[in-house]
Amino acid sequence: MQHSPTSPKPAPDPSRRAAPDRGRTLLGPALTLIHTGQAPTRSALTKALDVTRATAGAVTGELEALGLITVDSRPAGGGRGRPSHRLAVDPAGPVVVAGQIHSDGFSVALAGLGGLLEPPVHRPLPAATDPVRMLRAVAQTGAELARATTRRCLGAALALPNPVTEPDGTALAALHFAWPSGTPVADLYDVEVRRADHGPHAPAALPSFVANDANLGALAEYRHGAGRGARHLLLVSSGHRGVGGALVIDGKLHTGSAGLALEVGHLTVDPQGRLCQCGNRGCLNSETDPNALFAAAGLTPDPARPLLDQARELTRAAAHDPRARAAVDHVIDRLGLGLAGVANILNPDRVVLSGLHKDLWEADPDRLRAVVAERCLWGRSGRVPIVGAALEHGALVGAAELAWLPYLADPQAVAAD
Incomplete structure (x- = not known):
């Protein structure tokens, strides 16, 4: 008809x-x-x-x-019914470049699907830490790794230790490097990635992305680590300096109206405490990061060594050193106050601690749980499970997730590059 x-x-x-x-x-x-x-x-x-x-x-x-x-x-398994084929990401398949800037260096790795990182390369900060030269150093290191592999490279993403606005990709309050507020990090990184030679296995215009490191770490833990199965996942982390937080709700990052949500590091836990870089006193940022742990112990870290590594050593020393024990207890109490305050507002069904916070939790999980339970309404009813992060390089894995997003949305795009 x-x-x-x-x-x-x-x-x-x-x-x-x-x-x-x-x-x-x-x-x-x-x-x-x-x-x-x-x-x-x-x-x-x-x-x-x-x-x-x-x-x-x-x-x-x-x-x-x-x-x-x-x-x-x-066939997989030996159960009843028709045997099923096993599925896995291709270990020889394409990769993306994942980068992370710390307060005292940067890390870069190639990453395939499945949250699988190749061994990361760790390098010190360049002599000049202005945005262009910093981002250029990261982009060139990523390009070196891409040229050295036979696998196709499809994109690059970078985790930054400061808030990054959405959708324009500018850095606000870049306190670690004194970058001007509003630095267009997404545009600057894109320029440097496009200038770098990623070799014959990469498209001429390699797509690039930037985001906050805590947000990316939370996304990685949700997809591949300790956050699997959670509906409302809160991640709180202290890396080389400062404290970050992020929330994943039903698989999606909650980043607020402009990408700036969950800056838990600036939650006040001691009004008379240490001065924070933001200008306030007693922020979680300044009371529970590696520098705070050394200050509580009355010690000075070695400037020639990574600060996070030294803080972890000091935390482990609490098992036999009374000074370290007192410092760890002090910082755990401050961390517990911060977690309780955030949990009262967000009511997560799981809290994941990473970086130094994971080490502190492992040093005395009962003490941390007790502080949270005492100060958190939901904690008193035993509804705030606290776990340590499962991923060794969560922010790098998260950066890889960011670079993979276009191809997870449209796998056929890999053939077009």
Whole structure:
């Protein structure tokens, strides 16, 4: 039957949509499930996507043809029913460059799908720490790693130790390096990434991204670490200096109206405490980071060694050194006050501690839980599980997640680059 241009056409029947077309729309969700370990077999993928075995087979076949996953036909498991093919990210597949700037250096690594990092390269800060030369040093180091691999490089992302606005990508309150407020870090990093030679396996215009390190660490823990399965995940971390926080709600970062939410480091835990770089006193930032631990112990760290490494050593010394024990107790109490205050507002179902905060929690988990329970309404009813981070380089893994996002949304984009 023919229809005139003015007569309405019958609505298409979704069940009659061509299988290849439907399969293409499922590529992103399928790759994300495999990437995050939620679909280790084809039967698990079939169930998660709510599709037929034939559709799941077509989807995995296309992802394999794109060089993103491997499909092992050897049966997985020994249970009843039809054996299922095993699915995994391709260890020889493409990579992205993940970078992180610390207050006393920077780290860069190549990262494949699945949250898998190649060994990171750690380098000291350049002699001049203005934004251009700092970002150039990171971009050039990433390019060196990309040129040294035979795997395709598809993007670059950088974790920064300061707030980064969305969507314009400017750095606010870059206190560690005295960068001007509003420095356009996303644009500057993009220029340096495009100038760097990433070798023959990378597109001419390598896409780049920047974000706050705590936000990226939280995203990494949610997808690949201690935050798996949480609905409202709060991450609090102290790295080389200062304190960061981030919240993941139902799989998405809560970054506020402009990307600046969850700056928990500037929550006051002692009005008479140490002066913070922001100008206030007693911020979580200045009461629970590595410098605060050394100050509580009455000690001075060695400027020639990474501050975080020394703080971790001091925390471990609490097992036999009374001075270190007193310092650790003092900082744990301040950390507990901060966690209780944030938990009272956000009511998370899991708190993940990383960096030095993980070490402090491991040094005396009962003390930290007791402080949180005493000061937190939800803590008194035992509803604030506190766990240590599972990832050794969470912010780097998170930076990789940021660089992978376009390809997780559209896996076929890897073929276009």
